[in-house]
Amino acid sequence: MVEYIANYSAYWLIFLLTITGLYGMLVKKNLVKKLIGMTIFQTSVIMFFVASASKWNATIPVVDPNIGSAATSLYINPLPHTLMLTAIVVGVATIGLAFALLMKIYHQYHTLDEPQLLERMR
Amino acid sequence: MIEHLPILIPLTLLMGALLTPLAGALRRSFAYPAALVSILAACGLSFLGLHQVLVRGTMRYHLGGWVPPIGIEYVLDPLASFMTVVILTVGALVFVHSRDVVQNELPEKMVPFFSVSLLLLTGFCGIVLTGDLFNLYVFLEISSLAAYALIAVGEKPSPVAAFRYLLVGTIGASFFLLGLGFLYMITGSLNIADVADILPSVVSEPPVVVGLVLIVTGLAIKMALFPMHGWLPDAYTYAPSAGSALIAPIGTKIGAYVLIRILFYLFDPNYSRLQLPLTSIVIWLSIAGILFGSIMAMAQKELKRMLAYSSVAQIGYIGLGIGLANPLGLVGAVLHTLNHAFMKGGLFLVVGNLRTRLGHSTIPLFDQTLRKAMPWTMASYSLMALSMVGIPPTAGFFSKWYLVLAAIEDSNWTAVGMILLSSLLTAVYFFRVLERVYVRNSSSTGESGEGMNPRETMPSDVESMEVNASMLVPTLVIGGGLVVLGLLNTVIVTEVLMRVIPPGL
Numbered sequence: 170m171v172e173y174i175a176n177y178s179a180y181w182l183i184f185l186l187t188i189t190g191l192y193g194m195l196v197k198k199n200l201v202k203k204l205i206g207m208t209i210f211q212t213s214v215i216m217f218f219v220a221s222a223s224k225w226n227a228t229i230p231v232v233d234p235n236i237g238s239a240a241t242s243l244y245i246n247p248l249p250h251t252l253m254l255t256a257i258v259v260g261v262a263t264i265g266l267a268f269a270l271l272m273k274i275y276h277q278y279h280t281l282d283e284p285q286l287l288e289r290m291r
Numbered sequence: 292m293i294e295h296l297p298i299l300i301p302l303t304l305l306m307g308a309l310l311t312p313l314a315g316a317l318r319r320s321f322a323y324p325a326a327l328v329s330i331l332a333a334c335g336l337s338f339l340g341l342h343q344v345l346v347r348g349t350m351r352y353h354l355g356g357w358v359p360p361i362g363i364e365y366v367l368d369p370l371a372s373f374m375t376v377v378i379l380t381v382g383a384l385v386f387v388h389s390r391d392v393v394q395n396e397l398p399e400k401m402v403p404f405f406s407v408s409l410l411l412l413t414g415f416c417g418i419v420l421t422g423d424l425f426n427l428y429v430f431l432e433i434s435s436l437a438a439y440a441l442i443a444v445g446e447k448p449s450p451v452a453a454f455r456y457l458l459v460g461t462i463g464a465s466f467f468l469l470g471l472g473f474l475y476m477i478t479g480s481l482n483i484a485d486v487a488d489i490l491p492s493v494v495s496e497p498p499v500v501v502g503l504v505l506i507v508t509g510l511a512i513k514m515a516l517f518p519m520h521g522w523l524p525d526a527y528t529y530a531p532s533a534g535s536a537l538i539a540p541i542g543t544k545i546g547a548y549v550l551i552r553i554l555f556y557l558f559d560p561n562y563s564r565l566q567l568p569l570t571s572i573v574i575w576l577s578i579a580g581i582l583f584g585s586i587m588a589m590a591q592k593e594l595k596r597m598l599a600y601s602s603v604a605q606i607g608y609i610g611l612g613i614g615l616a617n618p619l620g621l622v623g624a625v626l627h628t629l630n631h632a633f634m635k636g637g638l639f640l641v642v643g644n645l646r647t648r649l650g651h652s653t654i655p656l657f658d659q660t661l662r663k664a665m666p667w668t669m670a671s672y673s674l675m676a677l678s679m680v681g682i683p684p685t686a687g688f689f690s691k692w693y694l695v696l697a698a699i700e701d702s703n704w705t706a707v708g709m710i711l712l713s714s715l716l717t718a719v720y721f722f723r724v725l726e727r728v729y730v731r732n733s734s735s736t737g738e739s740g741e742g743m744n745p746r747e748t749m750p751s752d753v754e755s756m757e758v759n760a761s762m763l764v765p766t767l768v769i770g771g772g773l774v775v776l777g778l779l780n781t782v783i784v785t786e787v788l789m790r791v792i793p794p795g796l
Contacts, residue, residue, distance in 0.1 A: 194458060207461055214465045214472070221476050249475070252425050256468065259432045266436055267457050270443055273450040290448050 179220040186213035200274070200281045204267050211260045215253045222249035296340045297352040297365035300375055301416045303333040308409035315402030323390055326405035330386050330412065334379040337416075341372040345786065351422070359422065360485035366422035369790040370625070374419045374548055377629050381540050381636045382412050388765040389533035391758075392643045396531050400444055408537055411437035415545055424471050424481045424557075427549065428464065431513065435460045438542060441534035442526050449529035456522040463512030463519075466505050473502030487557050494562055506553055507569055514546025516573070516610050517580025520603045524587075527599035532646050535595065536639035539602055540632040547609045547628060554613065555621065560796040564616040577610030578709050585716035594652040595642050597720060598635065601679070604713060605631045608694060611706055615697045618796055622788045623693030629783070630678070630686040630776060637675045637769030644668045644766060648756045657727040664756040667763055669728055671770030676721035678773040681714050686776035693784075 190213055193206020222245060230247040232238050275281055278289045292299075307329025315322030344350060349368040353359065367375075386408070393404050414434025421427050439460070443453035475481060477498050478489040493499060512519040523543070527535045554563045554570070563569045584604025591597040609631070612624025645652045648665065662669050678685035691710055698706035757763065776783070 191462075194462070200454065203458060207458055211461065211465055214469050217469060218472050221472060248481075249472075255425070255429060259429065262436055263432070263457065263461055266439055267454065270439070270450045270454045270457065273443065274454060277447060277450065286451065290451065 179223075180217070183213050183216045183220060186210075186216065189213075198283045200271055200283060200286075203283075204264070204271070207267070208260070208264060211256075211263075215256055215260070218249040218253045218256070222246050293339075293343060294350065295352065296336060296343060297350055297367040297420050298354065300333055300336050300340060300379075301413050301420060303329055303336060304409050304413040304416060307333070308406050308413060311406040311409060312402055315406075319402065322402040322405060326409055327386055327390075329409060330379065330383050333412070333416070334376075334383045337372070337375040337379045340367050341376050341787070343367075344369055344372040345790075360480045360482040363426050364422040364482065364484075365420045366483075367420060369787060370548075370551070371419045373625065373787050373791065374628070375416055377632050378412065378415050378419065378541050381632050382408075382537065384765040384769060385533065385536045385540075385636060385640065388640050388643065388762050389536065391762055392533045392647060393531070395647050396533070397444055404441070404444065404531075404533070407437050407440050408534075410434075411441060411537060415541055418545055419548060422483050424474070424483060424486065426481075428468050428471060431467065431545075431549070432464055434542075434545065435464065435513075438538050441538060442530040445530040445534060447529075448525070449531075452522075452525035452529045456526045459512060459519075459522040463509045466509030466512070468509075470502040470505030470507075470509060473498040473505065477502075483552065483557055490558060494559075494566075500567065503553070503558065503563065503567070503569070507550065507573075510546050510550045510553070511573075511576070514543045514550065514610070515603060515606055516546075516576050517583055517603060517607065518576070520580065520584075520606075523603060524596055524599040527602065528593065528596045532595075532639065532643035535599075536636055536643060539598065539639055540634075540636035543602060543606045544609065544628045544632060547606065547613065547624065550610075550613055551621070551624070554616070555793045555796060560616060560793060570614045570616045573610050573614035574703065574706065577607040577614055578706060580604065580607035580610065581709055581713045585713045585720070589716060589720045591720075592654055594645070594654055594724070595639075597654070598638050598642070601717070601720070602635060604717070605635070605679075607713075608691070608710070611710075612694050612697060615694075615701050615703065615706070616796070617697055617700055618792045619693050619700055620697035621792055621796065622784060623690050623697050625788055625791055626693060626780065626784065627690035630690045630773070633769055633773060633776065634675050634678050634687060637671065637766060637773070638679075640762070640766045640769065641668055641672045641675070644758045644762055647758060647762070654724055654727070657724060659728055659731065661728045664754070665758070666755075667757055668766060671766045673725060673729075674770040674773055676725060678777070679721055680718045684774060684777040686773045686780065689777055689780040 186209060190206045190210025193209060194203050197203055197206060224245050227243050227245050230244045236243050271281060278286055280286055280289065307326055310329070311322050311326045314325035344367055349366065352365040354363045354365065393401055397404055411434050414430045414437060417430030418427055418434065421430060439453045439457045442456060443450045474486065477493050477496050478486050480486050480489060490499065515523040527539050530538065554560070581604045584600050584607060588597045588600035588604065591600060608627050609624045612620040612627060642652045644665065645668070674685065678687035681687045681691040691714065695707055695710050698710065
């Protein structure tokens with residue numbers, strides 16, 4: 170059992186991060202804290218991809234003359250990393266838009282606390 | 292040029308989205324024509340694409356000349372070409388309609404509004420056309436980000452609605468991405484056709500099951516399947532009229548489209564039906580959604596909010612067709628995607644007309660003067676309402692007909708009963724408006740009693756408030772189009788939708 174947990178330690182940490190993010194989004198009352206939860210959640214997905222690409226006894230995906238290009242198992246798969254660069258860009262755009270929305274909400278209602286906001290929206 | 296069609300459709304829209312602000316910077320009045328030209332061009336290309344696919348079969352385009360599975364490919368197959376035609380036809384009609392609506396509601400934001408709208412449609416078309424799973428995620432986020440922005444420029448509470456939609460939508464997209472991660476770990480590929488080839492040999496691995504469940508959960512959030520619909524009513528209600536007319540008909544259907552792709556094209560159709568009880572979960576959630584949406588719609592006083600809850604019910608029909616997982620169900624679901632896109636788009640155009648002229652769309656304030664003041668708008672509304680209820684020969688009848696047949700074939704009598712019951716509920720909430728406009732005496736002549744002939748109590752001095760041609764024509768085209776679509780349904784089904792059914796279903 171201990172071995173099972175230890176072998177997948179990275180995934181357990183990522184799982185913890187996912188739960189933390191979801192907890193923040195569901196439980197926290199402040200909209201900025203909800204957004205922080207969302208960011209943690211998104212980051213955990215990015216970490217998941219990066220962790221899935223990691224490999225022992227392998228090197229960076231640039232052709233090494235000592236290894237040659239035929240032994241592909243000695244290189245790390247670069248694709249998940251490049252995919253996650255795109256996902257990070259998407260995440261940045263989302264967070265930027267979210268902050269713009271939060272500013273607009275604050276200008277209109279002068280609060281970012283959800284119970285107060287719901288009261289003022291009525 | 293023909294072989295470039297799959298990429299030309301989203302590219303035309305993307306170029307339009309970039310050129311519109313430039314044209315607007317040159318002179319503000321140039322922005323709208325630039326946006327209109329690009330969507331009309333893309334719409335023409337989508338029809339050309341459908342024609343080519345029907346004549347020559349599926350078209351594949353390798354981006355940058357890289358051969359899949361290494362490169363990204365764009366696939367114009369019968370389902371994709373059908374969906375692009377639906378999206379862009381509705382989009383073009385809404386664009387023609389929305390010039391005056393946007394000028395009325397958002398005079399300062401005309402240029403960014405049309406630019407972001409084109410970006411939204413770029414996202415939708417990209418989702419439909421791409422043959423690469425990660426590319427699909429990126430387009431899903433492009434369209435979602437554009438949708439958040441379009442919603443946030445509406446009424447006062449709209450930023451709050453958009454922020455909630457953003458949180459929920461991002462969870463949905465992240466679930467989708469997480470599911471992709473699991474599938475990628477096992478198959479090592481992201482190309483839909485390639486993954487579909489590899490999956491049968493690894494389908495019993497736990498990560499595949501986890502991945503599929505995560506993807507379906509994420510898509511259920513994106514398509515607002517009950518009980519993941521919480522973001523929808525506020526978002527559609529507070530969005531500007533032109534924005535909701537663009538997002539409501541297409542936005543949730545895109546989620547349904549991706550669900551069809553994943554369940555029936557990526558995976559073997561029998562896998563998600565027999566080995567995992569996923570499709571039966573989708574059926575029961577859809578039935579709950581149909582009932583919940585219809586009942587909530589009956590309780591609403593604001594026309595736009597009523598339409599939003601009606602959307603929750605209607606996505607239930609599409610989900611039901613997908614969940615039944617037989618050819619008739621799939622035909623019904625795809626046909627209902629087309630019909631509902633036209634009906635909901637048209638109804639939101641009617642709301643736009645009402646808001647432009649009356650300044651509100653509150654149902655209790657409607658009275659019979661409307662039938663003289665805006666005769667054509669109300670006539671279109673009547674046609675759309677009949678189609679929503681499903682009265683032949685309007686289009687809505689036929690998709691429900693296929694869904695009922697599919698449910699009977701599956702011996703799912705609850706679903707059959709629910710489709711019939713919800714048609715009655717739909718009649719209740721749509722005919723409330725018709726009753727106020729066409730039957731009931733106006734409130735100003737209330738003391739004359741209810742037994743009077745409404746013709747006699749009709750105030751004769753009602754002046755016409757009908758909207759101008761650029762708004763009226765799209766409304767009428769959709770209203771009349773529903774009858775045409777209904778009459779042409781056999782042509783659509785035999786010529787296009789029969790080719791949509793994937794092998795093995």
